[in-house]
Amino acid sequence: MSEHPQRPRILLxxxxxxxxxHLARALSDEFVIDTANDGVDALRTLLRIRPxxxxxxxxxxxxxxxxxxxxxxxTPSMRLIPVLLISGKAAENxxxxxxxxGADGYLPKPYTERELRARLRSMxxxxxxxxxASRLAALEQAQQEAIAERAALLESITDPFYALDRELxxxxxxxxxxxxxxxxxxxxxxxxxxxxxxxxxxxxxxTNYLRALRQHQPVxxxxxxxxxxxxxxxxxxxxERGLAINFRDIxxxxxxxxxxxxxxxxxxxxxxxxRVAARRDAVRVLLADTLRLLRDLPAIGAAATQILGEYLNAxxxxxxxxxxxxxxxxVQGSHVVLDSRLADxxxxxxxxxxxxxxxxxxxxxxxxxxxxxxxxxxxxxxxxDDGALVLAPVMQGGRMAAAVWVQHLSPRQWTPEEIALIExxxxxxxxxxxxxxxxxxxxxxxxRKDEFLATLAHELRNPLAPLRxxxxxxxxxQLSEEQLRYSRxxxxxxxxxxxxxxxxxxxxxxINLGQVHLHDELISLNTLIADSVESAQPALDEGHHTLExxxxxxxxxxxxxxxxxxxxxxxxxxxxxxxxxxxxxIQLSATxxxxxxxxxxxxxxxxxxxxxxxxxxxLFTRVDPRGSVKVAGLGIGLAIARRLVxxxxxxxxxxxxxxxxxxxxxxxxxTVTGAEEPTIATPDKPAPTVEGRHVLIVDDNRDAAEALALxxxxxxxxxxxxxxxxxxLEAVERSPPDVVLLDIGMPIMDGYEVARRIRAxxxxxxxxxxxxxxxxxxxxxxxxxxxxxxxHLTKPADPDKLGRILNETHRxxxxxxxx
Ligand code: ADP
Numbered sequence: 001m002s003e004h005p006q007r008p009r010i011l012l013x014x015x016x017x018x019x020x021x022h023l024a025r026a027l028s029d030e031f032v033i034d035t036a037n038d039g040v041d042a043l044r045t046l047l048r049i050r051p052x053x054x055x056x057x058x059x060x061x062x063x064x065x066x067x068x069x070x071x072x073x074x075t076p077s078m079r080l081i082p083v084l085l086i087s088g089k090a091a092e093n094x095x096x097x098x099x100x101x102g103a104d105g106y107l108p109k110p111y112t113e114r115e116l117r118a119r120l121r122s123m124x125x126x127x128x129x130x131x132x133a134s135r136l137a138a139l140e141q142a143q144q145e146a147i148a149e150r151a152a153l154l155e156s157i158t159d160p161f162y163a164l165d166r167e168l169x170x171x172x173x174x175x176x177x178x179x180x181x182x183x184x185x186x187x188x189x190x191x192x193x194x195x196x197x198x199x200x201x202x203x204x205x206x207t208n209y210l211r212a213l214r215q216h217q218p219v220x221x222x223x224x225x226x227x228x229x230x231x232x233x234x235x236x237x238x239x240e241r242g243l244a245i246n247f248r249d250i251x252x253x254x255x256x257x258x259x260x261x262x263x264x265x266x267x268x269x270x271x272x273x274x275r276v277a278a279r280r281d282a283v284r285v286l287l288a289d290t291l292r293l294l295r296d297l298p299a300i301g302a303a304a305t306q307i308l309g310e311y312l313n314a315x316x317x318x319x320x321x322x323x324x325x326x327x328x329x330x331v332q333g334s335h336v337v338l339d340s341r342l343a344d345x346x347x348x349x350x351x352x353x354x355x356x357x358x359x360x361x362x363x364x365x366x367x368x369x370x371x372x373x374x375x376x377x378x379x380x381x382x383x384x385d386d387g388a389l390v391l392a393p394v395m396q397g398g399r400m401a402a403a404v405w406v407q408h409l410s411p412r413q414w415t416p417e418e419i420a421l422i423e424x425x426x427x428x429x430x431x432x433x434x435x436x437x438x439x440x441x442x443x444x445x446x447x448r449k450d451e452f453l454a455t456l457a458h459e460l461r462n463p464l465a466p467l468r469x470x471x472x473x474x475x476x477x478q479l480s481e482e483q484l485r486y487s488r489x490x491x492x493x494x495x496x497x498x499x500x501x502x503x504x505x506x507x508x509x510x511i512n513l514g515q516v517h518l519h520d521e522l523i524s525l526n527t528l529i530a531d532s533v534e535s536a537q538p539a540l541d542e543g544h545h546t547l548e549x550x551x552x553x554x555x556x557x558x559x560x561x562x563x564x565x566x567x568x569x570x571x572x573x574x575x576x577x578x579x580x581x582x583x584x585x586i587q588l589s590a591t592x593x594x595x596x597x598x599x600x601x602x603x604x605x606x607x608x609x610x611x612x613x614x615x616x617x618x619l620f621t622r623v624d625p626r627g628s629v630k631v632a633g634l635g636i637g638l639a640i641a642r643r644l645v646x647x648x649x650x651x652x653x654x655x656x657x658x659x660x661x662x663x664x665x666x667x668x669x670x671t672v673t674g675a676e677e678p679t680i681a682t683p684d685k686p687a688p689t690v691e692g693r694h695v696l697i698v699d700d701n702r703d704a705a706e707a708l709a710l711x712x713x714x715x716x717x718x719x720x721x722x723x724x725x726x727x728x729l730e731a732v733e734r735s736p737p738d739v740v741l742l743d744i745g746m747p748i749m750d751g752y753e754v755a756r757r758i759r760a761x762x763x764x765x766x767x768x769x770x771x772x773x774x775x776x777x778x779x780x781x782x783x784x785x786x787x788x789x790x791x792h793l794t795k796p797a798d799p800d801k802l803g804r805i806l807n808e809t810h811r812x813x814x815x816x817x818x819x
Contacts, residue, residue, distance in 0.1 A: 007032045008030075008052040008053065008124045009049065009051040009053075010027070010032065010052065010053050010054075010055060010120060011035070011036060011042060011051035011055070011056075012034065013035070013041070013042040013054065013057060013065070014037065014056075014057040014060075014086075015037050016057075023113075027113075027116070031120065034051060038060045038061060039056075039062060039067055039071070040062050040063045042056065042063075043063075043068070043071065051081065052127045052128075053081065053082050053084060053120055053123040053124050053127055054082070054083045055084040055086060055107075056068055056083065056086065057086050057088075058085050058094055065087070066085075066094065069083055069101045070101050073101060079102075080127075080131065080134055082104040082123040082130065083102070083105075084105040084119055084120065085098040085103045085107070086108075086109065086111070087106070087109060088108075104123060104126055105123055107119050159176060159248050160176035160179070160247055161173075161176070161244070161246040162245055162246075163243065163244045164193060166213060166242045167242075168209060168243075169193070169242075170190065170191055170193065171190075171241065172189075173189065181227075194206060197226070199226040199227065200226045200227060204221060205226070208234070209245075212236040212243055213238060213242070216238045217238065218235065218236060218238065220234065230251045231250045231251040231253075231254040232247045232248065232249060233248045234246075279311075280311075280417060283308075283311045283421070284421070287303075287308075287425060287428060288428065291304065291429070291432040295436050295439060297436055297437070298332065298333065300433055300436060301321075301334070302333040302334070302335075303333070304425060304429040305319050305333040305335040305404075306335045308404070308406070308421075309406075310335070311421075312406060312408070312418065314335070314337075314406050314407060314408050315337050316335070316337070316407040317336075317405065317406050318333070318334045318342075318405040319332045319333040319405075320332070320402060323402065326359065326399055328345055328346070329348070329402075330344065330345050331343065331345060331346065351391055352384070354389060358403060359393065359399075359400045362400065364391065364423055365390070366389065366390045366391075366414045367388060368388050369388055370385055387407055387408050387410060387412075388407070388408040388411050388412035389405075389406070389407055390405070390406040390419060391404075391405055392406075392423045392425075393426070401430065402430045402433070404422055404426035448618075448620040448635070449620060451635075452620040452635060455634055459633075460498065460501065463494035466494050467491060467495070471491075473487045474487050499796060501634065504634065504637065504640065505636070507636075507640050508619065508636050508639070511639075515777065515778055516647060517778075518560060518647055519564075521560070521561070521562060522558075522672065523558045523559065523560060523565060524555060524556070524558075525552070525555070525557070525558060525590055525597060525671075526555070526556075527562070528562065529549065529588065531562070532566045532573060535573075536569075536577065539573070539574040539577040539578065540577045543578070543580060543581075543582050543583075543584065544582050544583050545577055545580060545582075545584045545585065545586050547586045547587075547588060548586070548588070549588045549589070551589070552592050552597075557673075558670070558671060558672060561644075564644045564647075564648075565648065568641045568645055568652075569588075569599060571641050572601040572665045572667070573588065574637075575637065579603070580603040580606065581605060584604050586603045586604075587600070587602040587603075588600070588601055592671060595670060596669065596670055596671060598666055600664055600667075601664070602662065602663070602664040603663055605663065607656045607660050607662050608623060608663050609623070609659050610658060613654050616638050617638045617652070619635070620634070620639075622634075638652075645669070648670075649669075650667060650668050650669035650670065651668050652667050653665070653668075693718065693739070694735070694736075694737035695709075695739045696719075696722065696728060696737040696739070696740045697709050697719060697720070697741045698743055698751070699723065699741075699772070702723055704743075704795075705721045705722075709721050711799075712806070715806075717806065724748060725753060725757075726748070728740070728742070728754055729754065729758065729761075733761060736764065737767060738767065739767065739768045739769075740758065740767055741802075742771055742789075743772050743773065744771055744780075745775075751784075751787075752787035755769050755771075755784075755787040755789055756788055759788040768790050768805070769788060769789045769790050770789065770790065770793060771784040771789045771791065771793065772793055773792070775794075791805050793805075
């Protein structure tokens with residue numbers, strides 16, 4: 001019997017084989033019939049097949065229908081198979097028991113085939129319904145299990161997760177999300193997200209949720225949550241009922257990203273800074289290298305402004321030199337793009353408020369934009385105060401000595417580094433200019449020095465000629481009184497002249513070394529003027545000039561070194577005499593005003609060209625008056641005069657209307673008020689009471705020693721001469737003199753040593769030791785006094801001073817002034 005899949009399968013259990021056969025045959029058109037002859041046989045069959053319905057006889061020999069039914073109902077896999085009990089001698093109790101045991105139908109015997117068919121059909125219907133129900137139950141269970149599983153899964157996901165319905169009400173929220181919202185689920189579920197968290201309204205969160213809903217497309221985004229202020233990575237999935245959303249806290253990542261970004265930005269910025277700094281360094285080096293090679297003022301300014309202008313891409317760079325005037329600047333260099341008009345000089349006002357501020361504050365003034373910025377076509381007419389501007393001053397002694405002007409015709413932001421660079425340029429260029437000036441000055445000083453040496457040689461040779469002829473004259477065997485007097489006078493005048501020259505030179509050295517020591521005494525103006533005139537008288541007489549003197553009526557007092565001030569006025573008078581043609585008029589006047597006396601020396605002589613007036617007080621400066629004969633002079637008198645006047649807190653000035661128009665020199669000195677005329681102790685020259693005074697003269701220059709000995713002998717001294725130290729010491733031991741005039745610079749044993757040894761012998765203690773030397777500086781004097789000398793005289797010794805010393809041999813004086 002072939003199985004037909006469409007036909008329901010019936011297991012027919014009956015111990016009557018004839019019945020089984022009959023039924024199987026009769027029903028096979030509609031059902032697939034399997035048969036078993038008792039309960040045990042049926043169970044065995046059920047291991048093989050699964051019938052839709054079982055129809056079983058109740059009364060059977062081995063396992064009756066009721067027992068069989070019990071077994072079926074106790075077996076899960078067969079419990080649902082509908083069972084139709086069939087019984088012939090059906091007692092009512094069997095029927096009840098059958099139903100109690102779970103029978104699904106009962107058919108009493110005898111039954112017609114039609115009856116059986118109908119019952120089987122209804123049994124099959126039950127079986128179908130039962131299978132469907134069971135399938136549904138299983139399905140439902142599976143579904144429930146799946147949902148539970150999914151929920152468990154969602155709970156187990158670490159990311160926060162929640163679901164919203166279409167109204168954006170919470171329908172689900174997992175634990176992690178609850179943590180995030182920090183509220184219990186009952187406060188969230190069923191509530192609208194944006195009602196609970198109004199701060200999220202209008203945020204990207206709302207926009208993206210609505211978009212996902214509207215377009216039914218997932219949306220991913222990253223944003224800072226307005227609720228938690230954390231960075232979130234959000235994934236929004238549209239679902240049937242609304243949205244499923246899961247999100248993740250990415251704040252840490254964002255921070256790392258930001259830090260990374262910032263460090264990259266910082267690195268980029270620092271690289272950029274390094275590049276800019278390298279360029280700046282390069283331009284600095286370029287400037288330094290360029291300036292080092294330049295000596296010429298215009299070239300320095302031009303190079304510096306060009307380098308700076310190109311580096312800054314500036315429209316105009318000017319180097320302004322205010323060293324001559326504060327208000328007016330000479331343009332020492334300019335870098336100008338597209339603008340050819342440029343003045344040689346500018347006034348401070350031309351630079352607007354920047355100019356006055358820079359000068360007042362001494363600091364750089366910078367403006368990023370002065371409206372209106374200039375249009376390119378206006379370049380030709382642009383002013384100094386258009387665009388972006390910098391004015392960097394170079395301050396010196398509290399005033400603006402120079403400045404760099406940078407102009408950019410369109411607005412521009414100046415960086416602090418650029419400003420610093422401009423300032424550095426200003427400073428470096430200024431230094432280079434100053435050095436170039438200084439060098440030019442040094443060159444001219446050197447030139448003046450060379451000229452000076454030539455003049456000096458000439459000046460020294462001048463007196464030598466008359467001296468030589470005088471000496472020659474003196475050699476003549478027969479000399480007239482006249483010749484003798486003449487020779488004496490020549491020698492006297494010329495040596496005086498030479499002594500003055502050498503004194504002046506020594507003065508210059510002392511002044512340069514700051515070694516001028518001034519007396520501090522009260523000086524009467526009248527005495528000062530009288531002494532000066534007296535000293536200058538020979539020069540005035542020589543030029544046959546007339547001198548007019550005007551002094552105040554009342555006594556005027558000054559404080560200082562009379563000798564030095566006489567030297568100053570005498571120098572002015574001598575110059576007036578010297579630089580005025582014979583028969584000139586010279587005026588000497590003194591006027592007092594405001595605790596100052598102005599002493600003027602005016603002549604109607606050669607005058608001084610205005611360009612030379614500033615220079616004549618400089619050392620070695622001589623102005624050769626045009627067209628006139630060369631006049632003797634070393635060009636140091638006025639330099640000394642100025643220094644001496646300054647040391648007296650005064651000032652000296654010249655004015656002349658020009659060559660040929662005479663000159664006027666003015667010395668202004670502070671006066672002393674309320675001073676009494678001091679009783680000036682003019683020491684009477686002591687009468688020469690020198691008889692019997694012994695003088696030992698020691699000098700390796702025989703001529704000098706003997707000439708001096710001769711001179712002193714004439715004055716009445718007893719003299720002895722020694723030409724070296726050893727002989728001198730022997731002479732002193734033999735017969736100690738009152739005074740020893742001792743030369744310092746001697747070979748073998750110098751004057752210091754001789755002095756020390758004289759002081760070492762008993763008789764030497766009281767002897768007056770006088771050093772005679774060509775070295776007159778302070779340290780030489782100190783050294784002499786340390787060696788035991790009482791006096792220090794520079795050669796050639798002033799006869800008056802020597803006389804005074806020799807006349808005071810009765811007492812050993814202290815460290816007197818030997819000048
Ligand atoms: P010097 O020894 O050459 O006179 P000074 O220093 O005294 O040196 O003077 C410097 C220069 O100043 C002189 O060489 C001369 O050219 C100028 N000078 C000084 N006094 C007068 C004057 N009264 N008139 C014209 N020129 C003068």
